Amino acid sequence: MRLLGLAGFLGVVLRSVAAIDLVLGDEASVKEAASTIAFGLVKYYTGNYTGDTPGNLPDPYFWWECGAMFGTLIDYWALTGDDSYNAITLQAITHQGTPMGDFMPRNQSRTLGNDDQGFWGLAAMSAAETNFPNPPPDQPQWLALAQSLFNQWVSRWDEEFCDGGLRWQIFTFNNGYNYKNSISNGCFINIAARLARFTGNQTYADWAAKVWEWQESIGLISPEYEIRDGMSINLTDNSCKRMDTTLWTYNAGIFLHGAAVMYNLTNGSAVWERRVDGILRTASERFFTDGIMFEQLCEPHGTCDYDQRSFKGYFTRWLAATTQMVPKTYSTIRPLLETDAKAAARACTGNPPTGFRGHPGTACGFKWTVDGFDGLVGVGEQMNALSAIMYTLVDRVPGPLTADTGGTSRGNPSAGTDVQDYWAERPLTTADRAGAWVLTVVVMFGVVAACTFMMK
Numbered sequence: 001m002r003l004l005g006l007a008g009f010l011g012v013v014l015r016s017v018a019a020i021d022l023v024l025g026d027e028a029s030v031k032e033a034a035s036t037i038a039f040g041l042v043k044y045y046t047g048n049y050t051g052d053t054p055g056n057l058p059d060p061y062f063w064w065e066c067g068a069m070f071g072t073l074i075d076y077w078a079l080t081g082d083d084s085y086n087a088i089t090l091q092a093i094t095h096q097g098t099p100m101g102d103f104m105p106r107n108q109s110r111t112l113g114n115d116d117q118g119f120w121g122l123a124a125m126s127a128a129e130t131n132f133p134n135p136p137p138d139q140p141q142w143l144a145l146a147q148s149l150f151n152q153w154v155s156r157w158d159e160e161f162c163d164g165g166l167r168w169q170i171f172t173f174n175n176g177y178n179y180k181n182s183i184s185n186g187c188f189i190n191i192a193a194r195l196a197r198f199t200g201n202q203t204y205a206d207w208a209a210k211v212w213e214w215q216e217s218i219g220l221i222s223p224e225y226e227i228r229d230g231m232s233i234n235l236t237d238n239s240c241k242r243m244d245t246t247l248w249t250y251n252a253g254i255f256l257h258g259a260a261v262m263y264n265l266t267n268g269s270a271v272w273e274r275r276v277d278g279i280l281r282t283a284s285e286r287f288f289t290d291g292i293m294f295e296q297l298c299e300p301h302g303t304c305d306y307d308q309r310s311f312k313g314y315f316t317r318w319l320a321a322t323t324q325m326v327p328k329t330y331s332t333i334r335p336l337l338e339t340d341a342k343a344a345a346r347a348c349t350g351n352p353p354t355g356f357r358g359h360p361g362t363a364c365g366f367k368w369t370v371d372g373f374d375g376l377v378g379v380g381e382q383m384n385a386l387s388a389i390m391y392t393l394v395d396r397v398p399g400p401l402t403a404d405t406g407g408t409s410r411g412n413p414s415a416g417t418d419v420q421d422y423w424a425e426r427p428l429t430t431a432d433r434a435g436a437w438v439l440t441v442v443v444m445f446g447v448v449a450a451c452t453f454m455m456k
Contacts, residue, residue, distance in 0.1 A: 019361035022345040024338055024392060031080045034390040037348060038076055038085070040358025041069065041382040048088050053107075055096035060306050061379055063108050064116035066092070071123035072313065072383050078130040079393045086133060093127070093145075094135045096120055101140030102148050102416055104170075113176065114153065114166045118187025121149040125194050128409035129400035143198065143409040146191055148416030153188045154207065155417075161233045162240035164214040168230065180240075181230030182220050185211050186254035193261035198402045199411060208262055212275070215255075219243060225278030226286075227251040249295055250311040252283040253318035260325035276326050284332065287315070291339040292368050293388075299367060309366050310380030313387040316340065320391035324399040337392050343368035344388035352377055 020036060023029035047054045047066070057066045070092050073085045098105050103120040104112065124145040126132070135141060140148070156166055158180075166184045169177040189211040196204035215221050218240065220228045229246040233239075256279040263272035287293055293312050298304035320337060323330045350356065350363030350373035364385035365374035401407035 019359070020345040020348045020389075022341065022389060024341060027393065027396065030341075030389060030393055031082070033345060034076065034080055034386060035082060036359055036362050037364060037382060037386045037389065038073070038082070040356065040362055040364070041379065041386055042073075042085055042088070043357040044379045044382070045069070045088065047092055053095070054088075055092035055105075057379060062111060062116070062307065063096075063105075064113075064119045065307065065310055065379060067096070067103075067116075067120035067123050068310065068314065069379060069383055071119065071126055072317070072387060074123060074126045074130060074132050075317065076386065076390055077132065078126075079390045079397055090133060090135065093120065093123055094139045097124075097140045097145050101145055101412075102152060103145065109171065110174065112171065113169045113174070114156065114184035115168065115181065115187055117149055117152075117170075118184060118191070121146050121191055122187065125191055125198075128198060128407060129194065129402075131401060131406065131408055134409060140415075141410045141412070143195075143407075143411035144415045146195060147411055147413055150188075150192055150195055150204065150207070151414070151416035161238055162218055162231055164210075165218070165231075178233040178235060179230050180233070182215065182227050182251045183229075183248075183254065185215055185220075186227070186251060186258065189215075189258040190254050190261070193258045193265065194400070197261055197265045197400070198407060199413075200403070201413070205262070205265060208258060212255075212259070212262075221255070225275070225282045227255050227279070246297060247286060248297065248308070248311055249283075249287050249293065249315035252279055252287065253315035255279055256283065257318035257321050257325070260322040260329070264325040273326075276322070276329065280322070280329060280332060283315075284336070288336060289369060291336060292343045293336070293340050294367070294369055299369075304366070306378065306380060308380075309376070309378060310383055312368075313380070313384040316384070316387040316391055320394040321400075323394060330395070334395075337388070337394075340368060340388040341392045343371075344385040346371055347373055347381075348385050349373045350375070350377060358382075 020033050021029065022033045044057060046052050046058050047056045055066055056063065070089045073089050077083055077086055096105055097103055103117045124142045128142040128146065132142065153166055157164060158167060162180055165180040166188055167177055168179040168181045168184055171177065189208045192204045192208040192211065196208060218231060220231060222228065226247055229244040229248060229251065231240050232242040234242060256276065259272050259275040259279065263269060263276055266272055286296055293315065295304055295308060295311055298308055319333050323333050344364065347368050348362055348364040350365055351361045352363055356363040356377045363373065363377045364381045366376040366381045367374045
């Protein structure tokens with residue numbers, strides 16, 4: 001019996017060391033590995049629990065990362081055909097789309113930025129391009145949700161400071177309102193380019209070009225095609241000279257893919273080709289070591305926060321999507337995807353006592369460069385590994401659809417333009433004033449009564 005117990009224990013240990021059996025080139029193996037990791041990812045989600053809110057992840061994750069997660073799950077379905085998570089994805093995105101169809105839920109006002117909206121909009125755009133099951137007819141549709149964000153961003157384009165660009169935050173009371181960051185403007189250019197390709201409307205393409213040119217003119221795209229993080233507005237003289245030159249994988253990725261879509265849309269324009277080549281060259285040098293992706297600013301020092309620990313997954317997404325838009329990049333990007341997939345699979349062998357509820361021995365770590373599990377677990381780590389493995393299937397599925405090639409999502413070009421600013425205070429009515437007067441009298445009588453009681 002003791003020998004049998006020891007054999008069972010060793011079996012568990014061995015399974016935990018090699019839980020993800022990945023054979024690249026074997027489609028069934030890749031899908032099985034992706035399925036295992038996706039299961040562990042979705043176990044972090046609580047929005048479908050009774051009493052919770054669809055589209056929310058528990059603390060410490062912010063709202064935007066849940067949108068990013070569902071964008072990943074849409075691609076998971078498109079790449080593998082596994083519809084296990086389609087129902088919760090549909091529920092989450094339509095719920096967070098809000099009745100106004102603008103990805104501005106009231107309970108997110110204290111942290112709602114243009115980039116936060118953007119990651120939900122990116123998910124909606126992917127749903128339109130892959131013919132993800134459409135929402136019920138009485139709900140905002142995928143294409144219309146993306147168009148709503150585009151129109152809102154146009155209305156927020158701010159030429160008074162820094163000669164253009166989107167601010168990071170939407171509302172003046174939020175920290176970061178005086179910062180214009182690359183990821184917000186990257187979401188703008190990415191969705192604008194994809195809307196142009198999907199609909200054939202030149203206005204979207206014009207705005208994609210305008211965002212790029214502004215980003216480049218102010219120095220947030222360097223001559224070497226580094227995508228720097230952002231620019232602060234100096235409140236003393238309203239100048240825009242203080243730049244954060246930090247480089248993150250997801251900034252490079254979102255501009256790379258936006259440029260790639262514009263290259264495709266313009267039938268191989270030399271301008272957009274130069275931009276694609278430039279970002280890909282610099283990103284390949286900065287964010288890979290021995291062919292393996294890493295978050296070069298914080299990963300070597302163990303200082304990446306929860307947000308930053310998810311960036312590699314988005315970069316992987318946009319690398320893979322770039323090969324569909326600019327086929328000549330395939331020979332450069334494919335080896336990177338394969339090396340990352342192998343490294344990520346080796347990182348998915350964790351079995352921590354807490355913090356992970358997927359299959360034992362399949363928790364994915366953050367660092368892919370350590371040839372194993374590094375002890376860090378979370379939504380970002382699991383999502384990164386899922387992306388690394390499933391996007392090796394990118395050449396086995398059709399490219400993004402358009403309205404002319406079978407895309408069924410219905411649009412609304414004016415979406416977002418007629419939305420009332422329900423965040424602003426509405427004018428006081430006579431009823432409001434009367435109610436306020438009555439409430440004041442009631443409070444005053446309460447105070448007098450309390451004082452009288454205390455004196456007695």
